[in-house]
Amino acid sequence: PMSxxxxxxxxxxxxxxxxxxxxxxxxxxxTERDLKEVFSxxxxxxxxxxxxxxxxxxxRGFAFIYYEHIDDAKEAMERANGMELDGRRIRVDYSIxxxxxxxxxxxxxxxxxHNGGGSSSSGGRRRESNYDRGYxxxxxxxxxxxxxxxxxxxxxxxxxxxxxxxxxxYSPRRY
DNA sequence: GTTGAGCGTT
Numbered sequence: 001p002m003s004x005x006x007x008x009x010x011x012x013x014x015x016x017x018x019x020x021x022x023x024x025x026x027x028x029x030x031t032e033r034d035l036k037e038v039f040s041x042x043x044x045x046x047x048x049x050x051x052x053x054x055x056x057x058x059x060r061g062f063a064f065i066y067y068e069h070i071d072d073a074k075e076a077m078e079r080a081n082g083m084e085l086d087g088r089r090i091r092v093d094y095s096i097x098x099x100x101x102x103x104x105x106x107x108x109x110x111x112x113x114h115n116g117g118g119s120s121s122s123g124g125r126r127r128e129s130n131y132d133r134g135y136x137x138x139x140x141x142x143x144x145x146x147x148x149x150x151x152x153x154x155x156x157x158x159x160x161x162x163x164x165x166x167x168x169x170y171s172p173r174r175y
Numbered sequence: 176g177t178t179g180a181g182c183g184t185t
Contacts, residue, residue, distance in 0.1 A: 012182085022182055029176070051183050062181065088179090100183045 015094035019046070019073045021065040022095040026050070027086035028059045034086070039065045042079065043072025049100070064095055 010016035023035065032048045039045060046066040050059050067073040073094070081092040 015182090024181060025179070027176095028179095049183070052185065054185065057185085060181080060183085061179065062183080064183065091181090093182090095182065097182050100185090 010094065010096065012096060015096050017070060017074055017077075018094040018098070019067045019070050020095040020098055021067070021073055021077055022062065022093050023065060023080075024062040024091040024093075025088055026059060026061045026063060026090055027088045028061060030059065030063075030086045030088075032063070035063055035065060038083075038085065039067075039076055039080065042067075042076035044068045 010018075015022075021039075030050070032050050035048050035050070036045060039048070044067070046068050048063065048065055050063040052058065053060050065073075065076070067076065077092050077094060080090070083090060083092075
């Protein structure tokens with residue numbers, strides 16, 4: 001029947017309209033404050049996240065903009081896409097992923113059971129950040145996350161394999 | 176002020 005026919009949901013190339021925008025091609029020097037200034041022109045923001053490299057702490061050159069209203073997101077996406085920011089042409093699109101990660105999904109969110117907190121439930125205090133409202137239904141782990149996170153191959157090119165086969169063959173070095 | 180394809184777990 002139709003019910004399990006999968007609705008044509010956004011692809012990577014064509015994400016569905018959404019209150020979260022991904023901004024790519026940023027200058028490394030564009031800050032969240034800069035983005036806030038620019039993107040709040042189209043409507044109230046719920047948040048801005050520049051993605052930083054965990055090691056170097058530098059921007060990875062892309063960010064996510066959260067709008068309160070999807071209409072503002074639409075407008076921002078149309079008007080800000082291709083605009084120049086800090087000398088770089090930025091690409092703005094609806095985000096594929098909705099949030100960095102779900103903190104401990106599917107675990108008990110109530111009070112700690114040790115200490116006789118007693119009441120088993122309902123006290124489950126949920127986090128109330130800007131990003132938490134209304135995004136829970138997007139919490140499925142998309143395929144993308146896995147694809148990008150599990151790629152850890154021990155780069156064959158610098159292994160002893162190569163150096164061995166290298167050293168066995170004499171080097172023709174012509175001058 | 177790295178030159179830049181890309182969708183995030185501070």
